[in-house]
Amino acid sequence: MKIDLERMGDPRVFRRDNGHVHIDASELHYRELNAMIKQAALDGATLMEIENVYGQRYIGSGVRLPVRIEIRGIPGNDLGAFMDGPEIVVDRNAQDGVGNTMNSGNIVVHGRAGDIVAMGMRGGSIFIRGSVGYRAAIHMKEYMKHRPVLVIGESCQDFLGEYMAGGVVVVLGLDRDPGQGLRARHVGTGMHGGAIYLRGDIDPHNLGKGVEVSEPEEADLEKLRELVGRFCAYFGGDPAEIMAGGFVKLAPRSKRPYGSLYAY
Amino acid sequence: MKSYILPEFLVERDDYRCIRCEVCVRQCAFEAHRYDADEDAVFVDESKCCGCLRCVTLCPTRALTVRRNPTQTPDNYNWTREQLMDAYKQAETGGVLLTGMGCGRELPIYWDRIVLDASQVTNPSIDPLREPMELRTWLGAKPDRLDSQGEGKRRRIEGMGPQLKLETPMMFSAISYGAISYNTCEALARAAAELGTYYNTGEGGLRRDLYKYGRHTICQVASGRFGVHADYLEAAAALEIKIGQGAKPGIGGHLPGEKVSLEISRTRMIPEGSDAISPAPHHDIYSIEDLAQLIYALKEATHWTKPVSVKIAAVHNSAAIASGIVRAGADIVAIDGIRGGTGAAPTRIRDNVGIPIELALAAVDDRLRAEGIRNRASIVVAGGFRNSGDVIKAIALGADAVYLGTPALVAMGCHVCRKCYTGKCNWGIATQDPYLSKRLNPELAARRLVNMINAWSHEIMEMLGGMGINAIESLRGNRLRLRGVGLSREELDILGIKHAGE
Numbered sequence: 194m195k196i197d198l199e200r201m202g203d204p205r206v207f208r209r210d211n212g213h214v215h216i217d218a219s220e221l222h223y224r225e226l227n228a229m230i231k232q233a234a235l236d237g238a239t240l241m242e243i244e245n246v247y248g249q250r251y252i253g254s255g256v257r258l259p260v261r262i263e264i265r266g267i268p269g270n271d272l273g274a275f276m277d278g279p280e281i282v283v284d285r286n287a288q289d290g291v292g293n294t295m296n297s298g299n300i301v302v303h304g305r306a307g308d309i310v311a312m313g314m315r316g317g318s319i320f321i322r323g324s325v326g327y328r329a330a331i332h333m334k335e336y337m338k339h340r341p342v343l344v345i346g347e348s349c350q351d352f353l354g355e356y357m358a359g360g361v362v363v364v365l366g367l368d369r370d371p372g373q374g375l376r377a378r379h380v381g382t383g384m385h386g387g388a389i390y391l392r393g394d395i396d397p398h399n400l401g402k403g404v405e406v407s408e409p410e411e412a413d414l415e416k417l418r419e420l421v422g423r424f425c426a427y428f429g430g431d432p433a434e435i436m437a438g439g440f441v442k443l444a445p446r447s448k449r450p451y452g453s454l455y456a457y
Numbered sequence: 458m459k460s461y462i463l464p465e466f467l468v469e470r471d472d473y474r475c476i477r478c479e480v481c482v483r484q485c486a487f488e489a490h491r492y493d494a495d496e497d498a499v500f501v502d503e504s505k506c507c508g509c510l511r512c513v514t515l516c517p518t519r520a521l522t523v524r525r526n527p528t529q530t531p532d533n534y535n536w537t538r539e540q541l542m543d544a545y546k547q548a549e550t551g552g553v554l555l556t557g558m559g560c561g562r563e564l565p566i567y568w569d570r571i572v573l574d575a576s577q578v579t580n581p582s583i584d585p586l587r588e589p590m591e592l593r594t595w596l597g598a599k600p601d602r603l604d605s606q607g608e609g610k611r612r613r614i615e616g617m618g619p620q621l622k623l624e625t626p627m628m629f630s631a632i633s634y635g636a637i638s639y640n641t642c643e644a645l646a647r648a649a650a651e652l653g654t655y656y657n658t659g660e661g662g663l664r665r666d667l668y669k670y671g672r673h674t675i676c677q678v679a680s681g682r683f684g685v686h687a688d689y690l691e692a693a694a695a696l697e698i699k700i701g702q703g704a705k706p707g708i709g710g711h712l713p714g715e716k717v718s719l720e721i722s723r724t725r726m727i728p729e730g731s732d733a734i735s736p737a738p739h740h741d742i743y744s745i746e747d748l749a750q751l752i753y754a755l756k757e758a759t760h761w762t763k764p765v766s767v768k769i770a771a772v773h774n775s776a777a778i779a780s781g782i783v784r785a786g787a788d789i790v791a792i793d794g795i796r797g798g799t800g801a802a803p804t805r806i807r808d809n810v811g812i813p814i815e816l817a818l819a820a821v822d823d824r825l826r827a828e829g830i831r832n833r834a835s836i837v838v839a840g841g842f843r844n845s846g847d848v849i850k851a852i853a854l855g856a857d858a859v860y861l862g863t864p865a866l867v868a869m870g871c872h873v874c875r876k877c878y879t880g881k882c883n884w885g886i887a888t889q890d891p892y893l894s895k896r897l898n899p900e901l902a903a904r905r906l907v908n909m910i911n912a913w914s915h916e917i918m919e920m921l922g923g924m925g926i927n928a929i930e931s932l933r934g935n936r937l938r939l940r941g942v943g944l945s946r947e948e949l950d951i952l953g954i955k956h957a958g959e
């Protein structure tokens with residue numbers, strides 16, 4: 194397939210005014226669309242509005258400038274994979290692999306998202322208004338000053354935070370009555386770093402081995418207030434009301450979950 | 458608990474030769490030697506010796522001998538000494554047995570059962586000392602048909618994917634920083650640059666100091682995604698998705714937290730002191746379609762400028778898997794056989810899982826040819842090469858190039874003692890201890906690597922010349938130039954070669 198950057202000359206597909214770019218993605222292959230986004234970012238665009246997105250993958254990958262990409266429609270898998278810098282806002286649902294191995298930037302999804310959201314993410318932030326699928330935040334990690342953040346407005350499926358080695362995950366459970374716990378199983382299995390905050394409770398049977406449940410301390414609450422504040426700024430809602438729901442903190446007992454498995 | 462484990466080796470000191478210089482005491486990180494000033498004598502605790510021969514090699518008066526402990530366990534074909542000792546160790550610790558390097562079991566080594574052809578009378582052999590001989594190899598997808606456009610220097614082949622240019626069909630296998638010292642990584646990088654070939658970062662990321670060798674670097678993306686960052690992807694000449702490894706097919710791995718130092722943590726981009734866990738699968742790959750998705754994600758992230766390789770362990774249905782990998786869009790398929798090395802693997806997995814590379818290679822090459830997609834990806838094989846003879850046979854069986862891991866470490870001084878997982882490599886290779894890693898000087902080690910690969914390249918040229926061939930291209934997949942010796946009909950069929958004399 195050839196990349197048809199000539200379509201960038203077609204005003205029905207690609208329009209530019211000042212630093213703003215409008216792209217009609219309805220007939221574009223992901224390779225064309227992403228080439229346009231990269232080119233526009235290199236040309237100095239600061240805001241891109243992309244309409245009629247129908248499943249194009251990898252949007253935001255390979256763009257290393259702090260552009261804002263507004264997606265109207267449903268982006269395909271691996272939205273923002275390896276992303277390093279941009280801010281992406283999706284007005285509807287996203288699919289699997291949002292923020293896969295993401296490094297920095299921000300993704301805001303006004304609908305729900307599929308499986309492995311924030312897989313291997315090591316920096317930046319992701320806010321999902323609705324629920325997410327299986328294995329969210331799997332192998333999320335932090336290092337030095339980099340501390341990734343994933344905030345989920347509603348619920349998640351099993352294996353949240355599997356192998357998690359750092360970062361912060363918040364599940365607000367806004368789809369549930371207060372008091373009704375998260376139903377997902379195997380939460381935090383193999384977790385060896387970072388923290389998961391759940392609004393409402395969780396049945397200890399649904400936790401992975403080696404996960405410790407505690408009451409959030411003041412430093413945790415401060416972080417939560419900041420993140421809930423951002424959540425409400427994106428999607429509306431009353432931060433105080435959400436905070437009032439009460440949180441539990443999940444953290445690993447050890448940084449070395451498999452330290453005693455081997456015979457040396 | 459009293460240990461029932463017998464020392465594997467005896468360390469003997471000729472006291473008449475020993476000058477009490479304590480070199481052995483300082484050199485053995487396992488602390489097998491001890492100097493007692495009161496008695497002015499050097500003592501040894503052989504239970505700590507792993508047979509790496511560091512002390513033997515460095516003792517200035519050659520006073521030391523290390524040999525296998527001759528103590529016999531009761532004769533039993535089934536319960537050998539190794540089986541007994543392993544069982545004792547597990548009874549004493551309750552742990553999974555760990556080991557390093559490749560499987561050394563008595564499985565058939567097919568390279569030793571395959572012989573090469575040479576020209577006699579009917580077509581003249583070529584002397585590479587005086588006539589041109591081409592070892593240059595290009596890795597990457599080739600188009601289905603040759604269509605060219607443009608004129609003269611601007612002439613381009615249509616549909617040619619990005620290619621890697623190798624001056625000799627040998628690269629250095631994936632070995633991660635963390636498994637080996639920084640100096641060892643640097644030596645591999647320097648040697649690859651000097652040789653016009655590539656080394657592979659393994660899954661441990663790439664230290665910034667080595668970005669300057671990026672044009673000779675293949676960067677791996679494994680299930681832990683350690684150090685996989687936009688700069689890392691951009692620094693590489695090619696990317697490799699690691700699905701499996703010959704030494705431990707089907708499992709992930711973990712670098713124990715005590716080895717995750719500040720530098721390792723920066724390079725892998727993980728917290729200091731935490732276990733670095735590689736999950737067994739990539740959790741974004743549960744199917745060939747998902748693999749395609751990651752291949753294209755990497756291509757998109759690097760603007761379609763780099764070939765993407767997919768590395769798998771050689772297992773029973775490698776041929777079908779390789780076909781899927783090629784159809785998923787990989788430019789290179791790398792296959793690692795059961796003898797492939799490792800810094801740490803559970804012993805039972807290393808020794809019992811996977812198949813020999815010779816059979817896997819033949820099966821994969823056959824399958825891709827039969828499906829008419831062999832041109833769409835290059836085949837690189839790894840796991841068990843010991844010399845240039847093995848390499849040239851692999852190319853005749855259908856490989857485009859080989860990855861050398863253990864041979865590269867051996868060139869730098871490794872004695873295949875299998876204790877890499879302890880982090881106390883006395884040869885300064887598989888260690889992060891600054892005192893030990895200083896023992897490996899990157900410049901000298903790079904020289905040893907370059908020497909060895911140059912020598913192997915020359916031997917390959919000699920063998921090619923002997924067959925009357927002047928380019929490695931002409932031998933690639935040319936199985937008529939191979940014959941089997943002492944192999945069954947079935948083995949010959951799978952290898953696609955005739956028996957000697959046929």
Ligand code: SF4
Pocket residue numbers: 470474475476477478479480481482499515516517518519520521
């Ligand atoms: S290195 Fe050799 S000479 Fe020196 S103390 Fe050891 S055995 Fe004796």
Ligand code: SF4
Pocket residue numbers: 468484485486487488489490505506507508509510511512513523883
């Ligand atoms: S482990 Fe190596 S250095 Fe130590 S005693 Fe044995 S052979 Fe010598």
Ligand code: SF4
Pocket residue numbers: 509557558866870871872873874875876877878881882883884885886887
């Ligand atoms: S790298 Fe070091 S520890 Fe590993 S086998 Fe070689 S000499 Fe032994």
